[in-house]
Amino acid sequence: MPEKEIKKLKKSLEKERALAQEYLRGWQRAKADYINRERKIEKEKESWIKFSNSKLILDFLHLLDGFNQCLKHIPKESEGEKWVQGVIQIKRQFETFLKAQGVERIKTVGEPFDHNCHEAVDRIPSKDFKNIVDSEIQAGYKMGGHVIRVAKVIIK
Amino acid sequence: MSKIIGIDLGTSNSAAAYMEAGKSKMIPSAEGTTMVGGKAFPSCVAFTKDGQLLVGEPARRQAVANPEGTVFSAKRKMGTDYKYKIFDKEYTPQQISAFILQKIKKDSELYLGDKVEKAVITVPAYFNDAQRQATKDAGAIAGLEVIRLVNEPTAASFAYGLDKSKGHEQQVLVFDMGAGTLDVTIMNFGEGVFEVISTSGDTKLGGTDMDEVLVNDIVSSFKKEQGIDLLADKMAMQRIREAAEKAKIELSSTLETEINLPFITADKQGPKHMLTKITRAKIEELVKPIVERCRQSIEQAMKDAKLNPASVEKVVLVGGPTRMPIVQKFIENIFGDKLARGVDPMECVAMGAAIQAAILGGDEEVKDVLLLDVTPLTLGIETLGGVMTPLIERNTTIPAEKSQIFSTAANNQTSVEIHALQGERPMASANRTLGRFILDGIPPSPRGVPQIEVKFDIDASGILTISAKDKATNKEQHITIKDSSALSKEEIEKMKKEAEKFATEDRKEKEMIDARNKADNLIYTCEKTIKDAGDKIKPESKKEVEEKIEGLKKVKDGQDSEALKKASQELEDTIQKIGAAMYQESKANVGPDQSAPSGQKESDSKEKDSSKENKNEEPIEGEFEEEPKK
Numbered sequence: 119m120p121e122k123e124i125k126k127l128k129k130s131l132e133k134e135r136a137l138a139q140e141y142l143r144g145w146q147r148a149k150a151d152y153i154n155r156e157r158k159i160e161k162e163k164e165s166w167i168k169f170s171n172s173k174l175i176l177d178f179l180h181l182l183d184g185f186n187q188c189l190k191h192i193p194k195e196s197e198g199e200k201w202v203q204g205v206i207q208i209k210r211q212f213e214t215f216l217k218a219q220g221v222e223r224i225k226t227v228g229e230p231f232d233h234n235c236h237e238a239v240d241r242i243p244s245k246d247f248k249n250i251v252d253s254e255i256q257a258g259y260k261m262g263g264h265v266i267r268v269a270k271v272i273i274k
Numbered sequence: 275m276s277k278i279i280g281i282d283l284g285t286s287n288s289a290a291a292y293m294e295a296g297k298s299k300m301i302p303s304a305e306g307t308t309m310v311g312g313k314a315f316p317s318c319v320a321f322t323k324d325g326q327l328l329v330g331e332p333a334r335r336q337a338v339a340n341p342e343g344t345v346f347s348a349k350r351k352m353g354t355d356y357k358y359k360i361f362d363k364e365y366t367p368q369q370i371s372a373f374i375l376q377k378i379k380k381d382s383e384l385y386l387g388d389k390v391e392k393a394v395i396t397v398p399a400y401f402n403d404a405q406r407q408a409t410k411d412a413g414a415i416a417g418l419e420v421i422r423l424v425n426e427p428t429a430a431s432f433a434y435g436l437d438k439s440k441g442h443e444q445q446v447l448v449f450d451m452g453a454g455t456l457d458v459t460i461m462n463f464g465e466g467v468f469e470v471i472s473t474s475g476d477t478k479l480g481g482t483d484m485d486e487v488l489v490n491d492i493v494s495s496f497k498k499e500q501g502i503d504l505l506a507d508k509m510a511m512q513r514i515r516e517a518a519e520k521a522k523i524e525l526s527s528t529l530e531t532e533i534n535l536p537f538i539t540a541d542k543q544g545p546k547h548m549l550t551k552i553t554r555a556k557i558e559e560l561v562k563p564i565v566e567r568c569r570q571s572i573e574q575a576m577k578d579a580k581l582n583p584a585s586v587e588k589v590v591l592v593g594g595p596t597r598m599p600i601v602q603k604f605i606e607n608i609f610g611d612k613l614a615r616g617v618d619p620m621e622c623v624a625m626g627a628a629i630q631a632a633i634l635g636g637d638e639e640v641k642d643v644l645l646l647d648v649t650p651l652t653l654g655i656e657t658l659g660g661v662m663t664p665l666i667e668r669n670t671t672i673p674a675e676k677s678q679i680f681s682t683a684a685n686n687q688t689s690v691e692i693h694a695l696q697g698e699r700p701m702a703s704a705n706r707t708l709g710r711f712i713l714d715g716i717p718p719s720p721r722g723v724p725q726i727e728v729k730f731d732i733d734a735s736g737i738l739t740i741s742a743k744d745k746a747t748n749k750e751q752h753i754t755i756k757d758s759s760a761l762s763k764e765e766i767e768k769m770k771k772e773a774e775k776f777a778t779e780d781r782k783e784k785e786m787i788d789a790r791n792k793a794d795n796l797i798y799t800c801e802k803t804i805k806d807a808g809d810k811i812k813p814e815s816k817k818e819v820e821e822k823i824e825g826l827k828k829v830k831d832g833q834d835s836e837a838l839k840k841a842s843q844e845l846e847d848t849i850q851k852i853g854a855a856m857y858q859e860s861k862a863n864v865g866p867d868q869s870a871p872s873g874q875k876e877s878d879s880k881e882k883d884s885s886k887e888n889k890n891e892e893p894i895e896g897e898f899e900e901e902p903k904k
Contacts, residue, residue, distance in 0.1 A: 183513070184535070184536050184537070187536065187537040187538075188536060188537050188545075190537070191537050191540055191544070191545040193544070231336065231339055233322075233328060233332040233333075233335045233336040234332060236335065236336075237334075237335040237336075238335065238336055238337070238338040238339035239338060239508060239512060240338055240508055241338050241339055249323075249339060255508050255509045255512045256509070256512055256513075265305075268335060270512055272508060273338075273339050
């Protein structure tokens with residue numbers, strides 16, 4: 119075989135080899151992308167479940183707000199009644215349920231104001247401003263350490 | 275290469291987006307306020323007394339506690355000499371904006387897991403040179419290279435893909451109503467460029483005003499009814515505000531909603547509850563004066579642009595309040611049905627900025643060697659009753675392979691015709707034929723027994739191979755179609771549009787055919803049951819079934835779907851009664867013959883399921899026609 123021909127063939131072999139390498143790399147990358155994507159989907163699924171749970175619980179908190187509001191209005195003369203005691207027990211059931219879901223109430227009254235979990239809706243004007251929570255307007259909650267609803271508070 | 279992000283630096287709220295796989299996606303703030311949604315970063319900066327810098331949601335939360343240390347709406351002061359004096363230190367509006375951009379940069383890096391060094395930032399169309407320079411400076415202070423400033427209305431138009439509309443020049447009006455500001459911009463679009471012709475607006479008009487009127491109305495009607503003023507009651511007001519916000523959102527999609535706040539307050543007589551219905555008509559009546567105030571800005575913009583409503587070709591809505599039907603109706607009353615739809619109006623500016631960023635950055639994915647195509651239209655085969663059964667859905671990334679098992683429609687059917695189709699319509703005849711072939715030599719057996727595996731295999735260049743294999747004999751036939759994607763873009767669009775247009779009629783027709791197929795199956799099952807049961811059925815029951823079968827046969831091929839459904843139901847009820855009676859009579863004597871009818875019934879219901887879910891395990895019975903249908 120003439121040298122020229124060999125050179126030509128070698129060159130074309132080199133070219134084909136490079137092409138094959140490129141295809142292999144592309145294929146490997148596609149496969150890796152796929153595997154990574156699958157893994158990411160798994161993770162996303164988990165966080166979606168958590169997220170949708172927290173959404174559900176957020177909606178549920180509104181009902182709890184109403185219920186707590188109701189308990190605040192128990193007439194003095196009825197406080198000792200068995201019937202009222204039963205209703206208070208239902209509240210405990212709610213609280214147990216939330217605890218089981220990893221939901222805890224954010225501490226407010228008397229605590230120093232914390233912008234990470236408190237939202238100030240008003241401030242009691244005073245010369246001696248201490249930046250602590252005076253009263254709670256709406257309860258706040260954390261779920262698994264993350265704030266899912268900030269506590270709305272008045273500060274002094 | 276790090277991502278270039280798009281930032282909508284707003285007066286009350288800011289937002290950021292990026293491009294991934296050719297789509298723009300929003301970047302959530304680290305606080306991830308899932309409750310409010312929409313724009314994630316309040317444009318708020320605060321310095322606490324103990325020297326902390328807070329930006330975004332945390333800053334907003336403490337604003338009341340620390341008003342002297344908190345800055346809102348720095349955007350309004352951009353390009354001026356104004357200085358914010360906070361605890362003996364001075365800050366320029368650029369610096370304040372830079373804090374917001376820095377926070378967006380940080381949160382984006384956290385979310386994307388990559389460095390973010392470049393950004394496209396949007397500015398109002400009316401911003402002058404000084405204001406634009408100030409915005410650029412803010413970016414630089416934040417450590418972001420601002421590769422371009424884009425006008426907000428232009429970005430919004432990009433998000434709606436208006437830049438892709440070909441042909442003649444057109445006038446676009448962008449109506450941007452935020453929480454506290456209204457901007458109206460008219461642009462001329464031609465040869466890929468948006469040119470601002472006129473701008474107008476109102477710096478003190480927005481969604482907040484709408485919330486206010488609703489809350490005030492709720493409070494004042496409560497006062498009228500109960501004689502108690504809730505304005506001073508912080509807790510009650512908090513609950514009302516939240517309920518009003520929720521009601522407002524709900525009323526964009528429903529006509530009536532309820533505000534239900536038990537134990538809202540109490541007096542000497544005891545607790546008081548709030549329970550009122552709010553209709554869409556009511557909220558529209560309340561916000562109408564606010565919406566009407568927008569008219570002046572629109573008219574001014576059109577007067578300046580020397581245009582009339584008829585010459586505006588597209589209207590783009592931006593901002594949360596434009597989700598309200600009354601706002602959309604108001605715009606439609608002026609311009610007619612020209613609204614661009616399909617993108618969240620609260621996100622479209624940031625998304626448009628992200629699209630610009632990707633274009634300027636030379637999107638990486640485009641450069642990738644391995645370009646994968648998608649099938650533009652659904653591919654499938656014709657099954658019993660002229661129905662198109664899809665195998666590969668449209669927009670599936672190719673190469674792709676999909677197989678499904680079908681069966682025969684008649685007893686002793688020895689051949690099936692595979693009629694391959696392309697298109698989105700549920701009826702085979704309305705779609706495009708790709709090819710046909712016949713698989714024969716199927717051993718004679720009852721309908722539904724043979725298992726024929728049909729496989730669609732489309733390679734990366736769009737060449738489609740369709741094969742059909744009889745699982746009993748392993749006999750196989752196939753064809754290769756080279757031009758499965760030979761349709762022009764226009765043809766594809768036309769086919770998609772037709773599918774949308776005829777969706778309702780097609781569905782009705784398909785329902786009719788499904789009902790007919792079901793009736794066919796039922797008749798076959800019942801006839802088989804009677805035959806198999808022989809004299810185990812009382813003659814009067816047998817007669818009843820036969821009558822019902824005749825009745826069903828009569829209406830089966832008509833067009834009255836109600837009559838067909840009724841006749842099918844009657845027959846089903848009758849045969850079930852007989853089946854039950856037979857079981858009760860001879861519980862001990864249950865042979866395979868007797869279990870056959872109920873088994874058949876079961877597979878009837880499975881057929882419905884599997885045709886919906888395309889499960890491969892169960893053969894789809896009675897799907898093939900005996901005779902090729904033309």
